[in-house]
Amino acid sequence: MKTRITELFGIEHPIIQGGMHYVGLAELAAAVSNAGGLGIITGLTQKTPELLAKEIARCREMTDKPFGVNLTFLPTVSSPDYPGYIQAIIDGGVKAVETAGNNPQKWMPLLKEHGIKVIHKCTSVRHALKAEAIGCDAVSVDGFECGGHPGEDDVPNFILLPRAAEELKIPFVASGGMADGRSLVAALALGAEGMNMGTRFIATQEAPVHEKVKQAIVAASELDTRLVMRPLRNTERVLNNAAVERLLEKEKTLGANLKFEDIIEEVAGVYPRIMQSGDMDAGAWSCGMVAGLIHDVPTCKQLIDGIMAQAEQLITQRLAGFQRG
Ligand SMILES: Cc1cc2nc3c(=O)[nH]c(=O)nc-3n(C[C@H](O)[C@H](O)[C@H](O)COP(=O)(O)O)c2cc1C
Numbered sequence: 227m228k229t230r231i232t233e234l235f236g237i238e239h240p241i242i243q244g245g246m247h248y249v250g251l252a253e254l255a256a257a258v259s260n261a262g263g264l265g266i267i268t269g270l271t272q273k274t275p276e277l278l279a280k281e282i283a284r285c286r287e288m289t290d291k292p293f294g295v296n297l298t299f300l301p302t303v304s305s306p307d308y309p310g311y312i313q314a315i316i317d318g319g320v321k322a323v324e325t326a327g328n329n330p331q332k333w334m335p336l337l338k339e340h341g342i343k344v345i346h347k348c349t350s351v352r353h354a355l356k357a358e359a360i361g362c363d364a365v366s367v368d369g370f371e372c373g374g375h376p377g378e379d380d381v382p383n384f385i386l387l388p389r390a391a392e393e394l395k396i397p398f399v400a401s402g403g404m405a406d407g408r409s410l411v412a413a414l415a416l417g418a419e420g421m422n423m424g425t426r427f428i429a430t431q432e433a434p435v436h437e438k439v440k441q442a443i444v445a446a447s448e449l450d451t452r453l454v455m456r457p458l459r460n461t462e463r464v465l466n467n468a469a470v471e472r473l474l475e476k477e478k479t480l481g482a483n484l485k486f487e488d489i490i491e492e493v494a495g496v497y498p499r500i501m502q503s504g505d506m507d508a509g510a511w512s513c514g515m516v517a518g519l520i521h522d523v524p525t526c527k528q529l530i531d532g533i534m535a536q537a538e539q540l541i542t543q544r545l546a547g548f549q550r551g
Pocket residue numbers: 243244245246247249268296298325326327347368371372373374375401402403404422423424425426511512513514515516
């Protein structure tokens with residue numbers, strides 16, 4: 227399939243694997259890219275720019291296809307060494323960066339100078355327009371369904387995607403709730419030129435996470451996620467577990483007085499314990515409502531080939547069949 231997204235990133239299929247903390251390591255990024263999509267290494271999971279450089283080199287050993295790096299710009303006081311991370315990306319010859327969080331304006335000239343394509347993750351039309359205005363090449367539009375941070379507007383993709391299509395000139399991918407060929411065809415119909423998946427890619431053979439994480443996603447239904455940290459205006463969609471229930475109880479009790487320090491035990495530093503050790507109640511971890519559509523743990527190639535075959539079947543048979551009447 228050829229869209230402005232496949233052309234932009236030099237990939238075969240319009241499918242991107244979104245950056246995921248402690249999931250987006252070289253193994254997964256390479257597997258997605260080898261299957262014809264765009265794999266993404268999560269920059270900040272690597273503690274230093276030197277470690278990111280090593281991860282990029284490791285990914286290069288596993289694929290000769292294009293892959294990208296996610297840079298999440300956190301609103302923290304002690305900012306990570308972003309210039310160092312960007313240098314590692316440039317030196318590693320990576321040509322695609324997925325930015326998220328704060329707007330990447332400050333870093334655009336440097337990225338552009340090195341021919342790096344930037345896709346910014348947005349949860350609203352106004353942020354997408356801002357990304358377009360500052361020179362991003364594409365945006366990833368994350369609806370309310372998404373795993374991770376859906377923003378504070380709560381607009382689901384059935385509205386958000388066509389609204390983005392009404393306003394944007396640059397191409398965009400649909401993100402949040404995407405799982406299969408049906409998602410891809412719907413996303414294309416709503417104006418997107420591809421799709422980005424997070425949760426679906428965790429439940430794959432190559433995702434370098436504990437088996438219990440994959441099984442938790444397969445076992446979960448669309449009713450099993452919760453929104454946490456809304457009182458802090460840092461809303462995150464996570465899979466429900468004992469720690470999340472505790473966290474929500476604190477939110478209820480403390481109301482508007484809730485501070486980050488109150489919930490630190492449930493949210494800080496929990497990713498390695500969950501993703502690597504399989505300690506499933508260690509804290510809150512991002513997961514999308516799309517878990518309800520995930521019933522297996524295929525290889526990335528099986529997943530992507532299946533998506534493309536289903537999409538083609540839907541377009542040429544089901545949809546064309548309606549037209550023939
Ligand atoms: C476990 C997990 C960790 C994530 N970590 C990040 C991250 O570090 N940076 C980021 O920009 N997005 C992160 N995301 C969001 C994904 O890149 C993607 O936008 C989102 O998962 C799409 O929604 P879906 O899960 O319904 O496919 C994460 C998502 C998950 C499920």
